[in-house]
Amino acid sequence: MPLTTDSFAMGEMLAVLLSRDMADGEKAIVGTNSDIQVAACNLARQRQAPHLWWVSGPGGMTNPTEGIIRPAADAENIAVAEAVMDLPQMIDFIDWQVHFFDFAILGALQTDRFGNINTVCVGDHAKPRLRGPGTVGISALCGLSRRFYIMMTRHDRGAFVPKVDFVCGAGFLDGGTSRTDFGLPEGGPRLVVTPLGVFDFEPVTKAMRIRSLHEGVTLDEVRDNTGFDLVVPPNIERTANPADEELFLLRRTVDTTGVLARKFPWPKAN
Amino acid sequence: MPASSRSASKKLVDLDTALSVVKDGMTLGIGGWIFHGQPMALVRGLIRKGVRDLTLVPSPGSVAPDMLIGAGCVKTTACVFISFEHLGLAPNFRRAAQSGAVKVLEMDGPGIAGGLRAGACDLPYGLIPDLGTDLPKVNPEGYCKARVQEGGRPLLEVPAIKPDVVFLHGQQADEDGNVQYFGAGYFDLLMAQAARHVICSVDRIVPSSTVRQSARLTKIPSAFVDAIVVAPFGAHPGGSPGLYAQDEQHLKAYVAASRDQVAFNAYLTQHAHGGEDAYRDRIGAKALAGLTAGGTA
Structure with missing residues (x-):
């Protein structure tokens, strides 16, 4: 069973897991409709990364801090x-400049074994079974930032597929060295965070690998909900739950009105 | 010249006069960002007018492209991002894309930014990095392998985008057409620079002295504006930054009414075909006032 603790909401857990991986002084971008991303960046600024710099992709506001x-x-x-930039200026470093951003955090309809992501369509593009919202900055952020994170609020075989139906954000393409062989800058996905666990990519094959499973989640359950074979390490770690200190800072300084708990509860157990 | 002898503004016109330039088959750019600054009064006016076969180039948007598509005004739409965010996928866009009723030109941020920039600069195309996506496969005219390849990275050409007309919505303007934004400007200025004709709706007209008091808010200077239309609550059911929030209740009703074409036609009859005065009457003063009240997230 996935974790359905009363102690913290799924959105809070994902924000904490992402925030732990951010380093002081890094530069990041947050897209539209990104409550968990905003929380993760502002939580990191409260803890280990006080000089993390993040900018709202559409709005141009830098480091908005309000609680x-x-x-x-x-x-x-x-x-x-701290500043407000205009989008026609920002596109220089969003859509063209290589490695301006240390990271972006992106959601998707689908992701695959090599961390490619899809927000365009499920099925054939000419006549899709599901028409998604589109690509916007995902192509550039996956292609040009030093690394990116994939944040999935659902973990099932519809979302974790062997190969995405449409590549709108390049991960490791076909694995191995295919990303850099194609001519993309070094980079690609570092972590995938989901309601079931945290995943990374095996360094040589670039195939998705289990890094840790959340409390109460079994290997069988993750396999049942993933449409491809995950790389399984010899010892599977248990994800460290959000600590009291992390939750205290999150709720008292970052998300004082409880947006994450309201909008991102744990999925109901079947 | 004494103020009294100044001629009346030629740019400040009524909605129908402003829309008279929009013809069947034109390419229409739309500004704003998702639920922010969607030029809805202009969109409803265009639906009333019954324009057909448009090619849309929307900034990442929601109800503006979705309503035009649902009303049958659109033959082709570029899609950078069309989303109802927490309310789900854009319902009429989704239906039309899934059935093939509207052709979708798949685009991304670099594609629209490079294309608009080329359009604004009178260059034939923009140059962007090939980011390894499937976009060139499904939109080969929009993404061509660049004639010049240099260095280790593959490059693409994106054709210039020069919309025949662009619709924008700002919060206030003076009669000369200096348009002020209380929030972000998004792609609006770049759209205006690339377009052949710019129509901008605003929630209110203010004196020139008010504009001059806070010139930093003027995101679209008058030289880039051809027509200004006063449209109170002209971004509804989206929000107008700093003035009113998006109308969640109405947007949910819109999504419900978009379940099929018959239901959506009834929505359009009630909300688009009667004109803006009737529209505001239907939404109601109490509901509209509530959207201006602010409050915590």
Whole structure:
């Protein structure tokens, strides 16, 4: 059974897991509709990364800090930002410059064994079974930032497929050295965080690998919910739950109105 | 010149006059960002007018492209990102894309940014890195292997985008057409620079002195604006940054009404075909006032 603790919501856990991996002084970008991403960046700034710099992709506000999680594009972020940039200027470093961003955090309809992501369509593009929202900055952020994170709020065979139906963000393409062989800069996905666990990529084959499973999650359960063979390490670690200190800072300084708990509860157990 | 002898503004026009330039088959750019600054009064006016076979080039948007598609005004749409965010996928866009009723030109951020920049600069195409996506496969005219390849990275050409008309929504403007934004400007200025004709709706007209008091808010200077239309609550059911929030209740009703074409036609009859005065009456003063009240997230 996936963890369905009353102590913290799924959105809070994902934010904590992402925030732990961020380093002081790094530069990051947060897209539209990104409550968990905003929380993760602002939590890292409260803890190990006080000089993390993040910018709202659509709105241009840098390091908005208020204690309330708002949509990144919202005008209310202006009054609590360090700077406000205009998008036609920002596209220089969002869409062209190599390695300007240390990382981006991206969600997807589908991801695959080599960490490619898809937000465009399920099925054939000409007549899709499911039409998704589209690519926007995902192509550039996957292609050009030093690394990226894949954040999935569902973990099942619909979302974890052998090969994505449409590559709109390049991970490790076909694995091995195919990403850099194609001519993309060094980079690619570092971690995949889901309601079931944390995953990384085996260094040589670049295939997705279990890094840790959350409390109460079994190997069989993850396999049943993943549409390809995960690399299984000899010893599977248990994900460290959010510590009291992390939750205290998250709730008292980052998300004081409880947006994450309200919008991202644990999925109901079957 | 004494102020009294100044001629009346030629740019400030009524909605129908502004829309008279929009013809069947044109390419229409749309500004804003998802639920922010969607030029809905202009969109509803265009639906009333019954324009057909448009090619849309929307900034990442929601209800503006979705409503035009649902009303049958669109033959082809570029899609950078069309989403109803927490309310799900854009319902009419989704239906039309899945049935093939509307052709979708798949694009990404670099594609639209490079294309608009080339359009604004009178260059034939923009140059972008090939990011290893499937976009060139499904949109080969939009993404061509660049004639010049240099260094170790593959490059693509994206054709210039020069919309015939662009619709924008700002919060306020003076009669000369200096348009002020209380929130972010998104792609709006770049759209205006690339377009042949720019129509901008605003929630209110203010005196020139008000604009001059806070010139930093002027994101679209008058030289880039051809027509200004006063449209109070003209971004509804989306939000107008700093003035009113998106109308969650109405957007949910919109999604429900988009379940099939018959239901959506009824929505359009009630909300688009009667004109903006009737639209605001239907939404109601109490509901509209509630959206201006602010509150915590």
